[in-house]
Amino acid sequence: MGADELVINMGPQHPSTHGVLRVKLKLDGERVIGSECIIGYLHRGVEKIAENRTYQQFAPYVDRMDYVAAVSSGLGYCEAVEKLLVVEAPPRARVIRTILTELQRIASHLLWLGTHALDIGALTPLFYCFREREEILKIFEKYCGARLTTHAFRIGGLQYEAYDTFETEVERFCQDFESRIVEYEDLLTQNRIWIGRTKGVGILSAADAIAFGVTGPVLRASGVKWDIRKAAPYAAYDQYKFEIPVGTTGDTYDRYLVRMEEMRQSRLICLQAIENIPAGPIMAKVGKVLKPPPGEVYHAIEAPKGEIGYYIVSDGTVMPYRVHIRPPSFINLQAFDRMVRGHLVADVVAIIGTIDIVLGEVDR
Amino acid sequence: MNAILQATIEFLRHYWAPLLCGVAIVAILPLAVGYIVLVERKLMADMQARLGPMRVGPHGLLQPIADALKLLIKEDIIPDNADKMVFWLAPVLSVGAGLLSIAGLAIGPAFQIAQDINIGILFVVGISAMGIFGIVLGGWASNSHYSLMGALRSSAQLVSYETAAGMALVSALLFTGTLNIKSIVEVQSNEGIWFVMLAPVAFFTYLVASIAETNRAPFDLPEAESELVAGYMTEFSGFRWSLYFLAEYTNMIVVASVATTLFLGGWLRPFAHVSWLNSLDFLPTLFMVVVAAYCVLRMPKQPTRVQQLFMLAVAGLCFVVALVLLVPVVVPIAHPFYAGIHGGFWFICKVSLYIYFFMWLRFTIPRYRFDQLMRLGWHFLIPLSIINVLLVGVALIAASYLNLHGWGLLLVTTPAAVITLVVALLILSAEKQRDVRHDPNAASDFYAG
Numbered sequence: 014m015g016a017d018e019l020v021i022n023m024g025p026q027h028p029s030t031h032g033v034l035r036v037k038l039k040l041d042g043e044r045v046i047g048s049e050c051i052i053g054y055l056h057r058g059v060e061k062i063a064e065n066r067t068y069q070q071f072a073p074y075v076d077r078m079d080y081v082a083a084v085s086s087g088l089g090y091c092e093a094v095e096k097l098l099v100v101e102a103p104p105r106a107r108v109i110r111t112i113l114t115e116l117q118r119i120a121s122h123l124l125w126l127g128t129h130a131l132d133i134g135a136l137t138p139l140f141y142c143f144r145e146r147e148e149i150l151k152i153f154e155k156y157c158g159a160r161l162t163t164h165a166f167r168i169g170g171l172q173y174e175a176y177d178t179f180e181t182e183v184e185r186f187c188q189d190f191e192s193r194i195v196e197y198e199d200l201l202t203q204n205r206i207w208i209g210r211t212k213g214v215g216i217l218s219a220a221d222a223i224a225f226g227v228t229g230p231v232l233r234a235s236g237v238k239w240d241i242r243k244a245a246p247y248a249a250y251d252q253y254k255f256e257i258p259v260g261t262t263g264d265t266y267d268r269y270l271v272r273m274e275e276m277r278q279s280r281l282i283c284l285q286a287i288e289n290i291p292a293g294p295i296m297a298k299v300g301k302v303l304k305p306p307p308g309e310v311y312h313a314i315e316a317p318k319g320e321i322g323y324y325i326v327s328d329g330t331v332m333p334y335r336v337h338i339r340p341p342s343f344i345n346l347q348a349f350d351r352m353v354r355g356h357l358v359a360d361v362v363a364i365i366g367t368i369d370i371v372l373g374e375v376d377r
Numbered sequence: 378m379n380a381i382l383q384a385t386i387e388f389l390r391h392y393w394a395p396l397l398c399g400v401a402i403v404a405i406l407p408l409a410v411g412y413i414v415l416v417e418r419k420l421m422a423d424m425q426a427r428l429g430p431m432r433v434g435p436h437g438l439l440q441p442i443a444d445a446l447k448l449l450i451k452e453d454i455i456p457d458n459a460d461k462m463v464f465w466l467a468p469v470l471s472v473g474a475g476l477l478s479i480a481g482l483a484i485g486p487a488f489q490i491a492q493d494i495n496i497g498i499l500f501v502v503g504i505s506a507m508g509i510f511g512i513v514l515g516g517w518a519s520n521s522h523y524s525l526m527g528a529l530r531s532s533a534q535l536v537s538y539e540t541a542a543g544m545a546l547v548s549a550l551l552f553t554g555t556l557n558i559k560s561i562v563e564v565q566s567n568e569g570i571w572f573v574m575l576a577p578v579a580f581f582t583y584l585v586a587s588i589a590e591t592n593r594a595p596f597d598l599p600e601a602e603s604e605l606v607a608g609y610m611t612e613f614s615g616f617r618w619s620l621y622f623l624a625e626y627t628n629m630i631v632v633a634s635v636a637t638t639l640f641l642g643g644w645l646r647p648f649a650h651v652s653w654l655n656s657l658d659f660l661p662t663l664f665m666v667v668v669a670a671y672c673v674l675r676m677p678k679q680p681t682r683v684q685q686l687f688m689l690a691v692a693g694l695c696f697v698v699a700l701v702l703l704v705p706v707v708v709p710i711a712h713p714f715y716a717g718i719h720g721g722f723w724f725i726c727k728v729s730l731y732i733y734f735f736m737w738l739r740f741t742i743p744r745y746r747f748d749q750l751m752r753l754g755w756h757f758l759i760p761l762s763i764i765n766v767l768l769v770g771v772a773l774i775a776a777s778y779l780n781l782h783g784w785g786l787l788l789v790t791t792p793a794a795v796i797t798l799v800v801a802l803l804i805l806s807a808e809k810q811r812d813v814r815h816d817p818n819a820a821s822d823f824y825a826g
Contacts, residue, residue, distance in 0.1 A: 021522045028606060043526065043747060134594060134744025140425035206595055206743045358526070359604050359746045 017041060021358075025054045029132040029362040032372030036349075036361065043357045048350050052343075055376040063336035068094050068168060068303045071336070076162040078340060079374040081124050083162050084117035084153070085316040086374075091166045092247055093312035093323035095297075097305040098168070106170035106295045107249040112183060112286045113156065113165055114248065114314075115279040119190070120149040121317035121369075122276050126197060129269070129366035133210050138200055145193050148186050155182070169299035180287050187284050194276060201269070211266040215352035215364040218263060225348045229319025229341050231368060234271045235263030241315040248314075253285045265367040272369075304331055318342050318369050338377060342370040395490045402479055402490070410626040411441025417736050424740045435675075435684040438691070451615035456520060459612065463518035468613065468620035471511025475627030478505035482634045483558045485644045485720030497558035498546065498635065505631045506590075508624055509535045512599065515621070516609035527608025530747060531599035534589055537754035538596075542586035544762030548579035548769045549639040552786075562643030569650045569783045571642040575790045576769055578797045580640045582762045584734070587632035589754070591625060594739035598747055633731035634724075641727045644720030658705075661722040665699035668692075756808060761801050768793035 019040045024030035033054035039047035059078060063071045075090045076083035088110055095102060102110070127142035150160040155176055157165045165171075201207045217227070222235040232239055240257045242250040258274035260267030305327040313322035319341025328334040345368050352364050389396070415430065415437065422429025430437030455464055480490040481501040494500055509532060516528020549572045550556065553564045565571055573580045589596040600608035610621050637643060646657055672692035679685045705719060745753065772789040781788060 019522060029604070130743065134597075135742065136421070136594075137425050137740050140427060144426055200741070201743075204742060206745055206749075209749050210743055210746055357746060357748065359598075359744075362604050 018046070023361065029128075030365055031128065031370055034346075034365065034370065034372055034375070036365070038358070038361065040358065043359075045353050045356055045358065045361060048353050048361070050346055050349055052346070052372070052375050055372045057377065059377040060336050060338060063333055065332065067331045068305070068333065071333070072166075072168065073162065073164045075338070076164055077373060078338070078377055079121075079316065079318065079321070079342065079371045080161055081371055082117050082121040082317045084113050084165050085121075085314065086321060087164060087166050088114050088248065089312065089314040089316065089321045090323055091168050092314065093310055093325055094168045094303070094305070096312050097308065097310045097325055097327055098299060098303065099306075100169055100297045100299055102170040102297055103294045104249070104291045105293045106166075106297075108252075108286050108290050109171060109175055109295070110166060111249040111253075112283055112290075113153070115282045115286070116149045116152060116183070116186075118279045118317045119276050120146045122272050122279075123149075125272065125317075125366070125369045126269075129363075129369075130201060132362040132366040133207065135200065135207070138197055141193070141196060141200075145186075145190060148189075152179070152182055152186065155179075167296065168303065170294070170296035172296070174295055175290070180290065183283055183287050187280050187287075190276075190280055194273065198273065202273075208266060210359075210363060211269055211367075212264055213262075214265045214356060214360050215367060216262060216264045217348055217352055221348065221351055222263065225351070226344045227319070227348050229315070229317070229345065229369075230268055230271045230275060231319065231345050231348070233258065234260035234268040236261055241313055241320060245313075247312075249286065250282075253282050255279075255282050265363055268367045302331055304329060313339065316341055318371070318374070319345055340374040340377060342368075342372075342374040343377075346370055346375055395492070398490045399480065403476060406476065406479065406627060406630075407445070407623055408441070409630075410623055411445060413626055413629075413732065414444075414622075415441050417739075420733070420736055421740050424737075435679050435688050438687070445619070448616050448619040453616070454612075454614050456612050458520045460518040460520070463514050464612075464617075467511045467515030467518060468617045468624070469511070470514065471508045471624035472620045472627065474504055474506075474508035474511065475624045475631060477507075478502075478631050479627065479634075481558065482631070483562065483638065483643065484634075484724050485717035486559065486562075493557060493559065496556045498550070498556045498561065498639070501558070501631065501635055502543070502546065505628055506535065506539060508628060511621070511624065512609050515613065519609070519612035521612050523605045523607070523611045524609050527599045527605050527611070530605075531592065531609060534592070534596065534598065534750065534754075537751060538586040538589035538758070541754060541758040541762045542583055542590060544759070544766050545576075545579040545583035545586060546635075546639060548576045548762070548766050551766070551769050551773055552576070558638055558643075561638055562645065565642045566645055566649060568786070570786065571640065571645075573640040575786055576640070576765070576794070578761065578765045578794050578801075579769070580636070582758055582765065583636055583640070585758060586754075587636060588735060588738065589750070591628045591632055591735075593629065593735050595742050595744050596750055597739075597744060598750060629732055629735060630728065633728040633735075636731055637724060637727040641731075644717075644724040646719070646723050658719065659703075661702040661719060662699045665695045665702060669695035669699065752808075757801070757804055760804060761797065764800050765793075765797045768797055 021038045021040055022035065023038055024035040025033040030036060035051040035054065037049040037051060038045055057077070059074055062074055066074070072087060072090055075086040079086050091102075123142040123146040127139035127146075130138040153163050153165070154160045156179065157163050157173055159165075165173075217225075217231065217235050219235045219237050222232045222237060227235075228239070236259055238257055238259050241247070242255075243257060255278045256274075258271045258278070260271050307327055307329040309324065309326045311322060311324045313320045320339065321341055322339035324335075324337040324339070325333050326335040349364065349368060352368075353361055356364070418440075419429045419437070430440040433439040433443045455461055478501045481494060481497050481504070483497075512531045513528045516524040516526075516531070519525075550561075552568075552572055552575060553561045555561060555564070588594075592599050598608075599605075600610055605611070610618055613621060642649075648657065669692040672688050672695065676685050676688040676692070679688055702718060702722060769790065772786075772793040775789045776786055779789070
C-alpha cells in the first residue's frame with residue numbers, strides 16, 4: 014500500500030450500504046482502486062434451519078431472506094417443493110400467485126428506485142415511491158394479514174381465497190400507477206445531473222455479467238435477454254403477453270431504465286391477469302404431512318432482483334435433507350468489484366444501489 | 378481604574394446602538410435559523426406528499442425549540458484520538474465567522490451594525506469565507522477518514538466557487554463604483570432599476586456559486602450523507618454539531634443578503650419610484666393581516682386548549698406587526714423613523730425568496746459528483762463570469778458615451794448578456810465534444826483546484 018493510498022471502511026453502519034454490507038475500499042484520493050465486500054453481518058443460517066424444520070414450517074423462513082420481496086421468495090420455495098412432491102397448484106391459485114408476485118416486483122422496484130435516488134442525492138422520489146408501495150402493501154395486508162414477511166402462499170396452492178374487492182383494488186392500483194411512473198421519470202430520466210451520475214457508471218459487459226452469474230435486471234441491462242418468466246415459465250406466466258426490456262451498455266442508467274420498464278410490464282401482467290381469474294379450488298390435494306419421495310430438485314423463479322433458486326434434497330422424511338438457496342443479491346454482488354474499480358466514492362453508493370441488494374438475502 | 382471606567386462609559390455611550398444590535402443578532406439568529414429549518418422541513422414535507430413535524434406545538438411550531446433543547450442536553454462526545462483543542466475550536470470558528478459577517482449587512486437604511494464601512498461587501502464576503510477554516514479544521518481534528526474527505530472536498534469547492542462568485546460580484550459592483558453596502562442600494566434606488574436586470578448573468582452565476590459555497594444541495598458534497606455519512610460533521614454531536622448547523626444556515630442568510638443587496642435592490646420596495654404603485658406600501662400590512670386571519674381561522678381546529686391559545690397569540694403578534702407596518706403609510710410625519718421597518722420587510726421577503734429557491738433545488742435534484750462539480754466550476758462558471766465582467770465593462774463604457782441612465786442602461790447591458798449567453802452555449806458544446814473525445818471517467822486531479 015502506497016503512501017497516497019487510503020483504506021476506508023464503508024459500513025456495516027453506513028447510510029447507503031442498504032443494510033449491513035461492509036465494503037472495504039482502497040482509495041487513491043477519491044478514486045477507488047480496489048474493493049472488498051465483507052458480508053455475513055446478517056447471517057442467520059437459514060439453510061441449516063431448513064434441515065430441522067418440516068417443509069411447511071420452513072416456508073416462512075424464506076420470507077425473511079429478501080424481506081422486501083417476500084412473496085417472490087415464497088413462490089419459489091412453494092413451487093420447488095411442489096415439484097419435489099409432483100403436484101401442481103390449481104389454475105386459480107397460479108393466477109393469484111402471479112398477480113401477487115408481480116405486485117411484489119413493483120413494490121421491490123419502487124423501494125429500489127427510492128433508495129437509489131436517495132443515494133444519488135434526490136430526496137423526493139423516495140416518498141413518492143413509498144406512497145405507491147404502501148398501496149401494494151395494503152393489498153398484501155388485506156390478502157394475508159402481513160405487509161412485509163407475508164407467507165402468502167402454501168405448498169400446493171393458497172391458504173386464503175382472494176378477498177371480495179381484490180380485483181377492483183388491484184385494478185385501481187394499476188390504473189393509478191401508470192401516471193405515477195411518469196412522475197418518477199419526470200424527476201429523473203431527463204435530469205442532467207441524474208444522467209451525469211448514472212451514465213457510464215458501473216459498466217458491466219454482457220460477457221462479464223454471464224461469467225459472474227449475474228441475473229435479473231442487472232443482467233438484462235447488459236444486453237442479455239434472459240428472464241425465467243419467458244425461458245421456463247412458472248405460475249401462470251405462459252398465459253400473458255409481456256416484453257422483456259434489455260439495455261445496451263450495462264451502465265447504471267441502463268439498469269435504471271430496465272427496471273422502470275419492468276414496472277410497466279408488471280403492471281400490464283397484473284391487468285391481464287385480473288381480467289380473467291379462473292374459478293375453482295385454490296389448493297391442490299396435498300396431505301397434512303408432507304413426505305416427498307427421496308430425490309432432489311432445483312427450481313428457480315425470476316424474483317425482482319434476479320434468479321432465486323432452491324435446491325432441495327429429500328430423504329423421504331418430513332424434513333428436507335438439505336436446502337441450498339441461490340439468492341440473486343448474493344451472486345449479483347460478486348460483480349461489485351468489477352463495476353466499482355476506477356470510479357469515485359460517490360459512484361460506489363450509486364453502484365451498491367443499482368445492484369439492488371438486500372442483505373437479508375446476501376447473508377441468509 | 379477610574380480612567381478605564383471612564384473609557385468604557387465613553388465607548389458605550391458612542392456604540393450602544395450597534396452593541397445592542399449585535400446582542401440582538403446573537404440572540405435572535407439561532408432562533409431564526411431554527412425556524413428556517415422548520416420552514417424547510419415543512420416545505421420538503423409538502424413537496425414529498427407528507428406533513429412534516431406536527432407534534433410539538435400546533436403544526437410543529439415549537440419543534441425548533443425542542444430540537445435546540447435536545448441538542449443542548451445531549452452528551453458531549455469528543456473522539457479519543459481527536460485533536461481536542463482544534464475539535465473544540467472549529468465549530469466556534471465556523472459559527473463566529475457567520476455571525477460576524479451579518480454585522481456588515483444592512484437590513485434597512487437604519488439597521489446596520491458595522492455602519493458605513495467603505496469596504497462593506499468585501500468585509501461580508503471575506504469574513505463569511507473564513508467559516509471554511511472551521512470546516513477544514515473540524516474535519517482534520519476529527520481523525521476520521523470521512524471527516525477528512527468532507528473537509529478536503531469543502532475547501533476545494535469553496536476555492537473554486539468563490540472565484541466565480543467574486544467575479545459575479547465585480548460585475549454588479551461595476552455599476553455602483555462603491556463597496557459600501559448602503560451606497561450600493563442607494564445607487565439602485567437612484568437608477569430606479571435593480572442590478573438583476575442589468576447583470577442577469579452575474580446574478581445567475583452568483584446564485585449557483587452561492588449554493589456551492591454554502592454546501593447546499595446539489596453541491597452538498599462536503600456533507601453528502603449517502604457517501605460520507607455526514608462529511609466533516611461525522612464525529613460531531615450535540616451542541617457542537619448544532620453550531621455547524623447554525624453556521625451553515627447563517628451562511629445561507631449571508632449569501633442571500635449579499636445577493637439581495639447587490640442584485641435585488643436591498644431594502645427597496647419593488648418599483649420604489651413609480652408613484653402610481655405606491656399602494657404596494659400596504660402589502661406588508663396586508664400580508665401580516667392575512668397571516669393573522671389564517672391563524673384565527675385555524676384556531677378551532679387545534680386539538681388542545683394550549684395549542685388554541687398559542688395560535689391566538691401568534692395571530693395577535695402578527696396583527697401587532699401589521700399595525701406597526703401600517704403606521705408609516707397612514708401617518709406621514711412618522712415616515713422617516715419608520716422607513717426602516719418597511720425596508721426590513723422587503724429585505725426579509727427577498728432573502729426568504731432566495732433561500733426558498735435553495736430549498737426548492739434541494740428537494741428536486743440529485744447531487745453532483747465531485748469531478749462534475751469541479752468541472753462545472755472551472756470549465757463553465759469561471760470563464761462565464763470572467764467574460765461577463767468584461768462585457769459588462771464594455772457595456773458601461775458604451776453607456777457613458779451614450780449618456781444612458783436607469784432603464785436606458787438596458788440598451789447596452791442586454792446585448793452584453795445575450796453575448797455572454799451565446800458564449801455559455803459555446804462552452805457547453807465544447808464540453809460535450811471534449812466528453813466524446815475523452816473517457817468521461819478519466820482520472821483528473823480535482824483536488825488541485
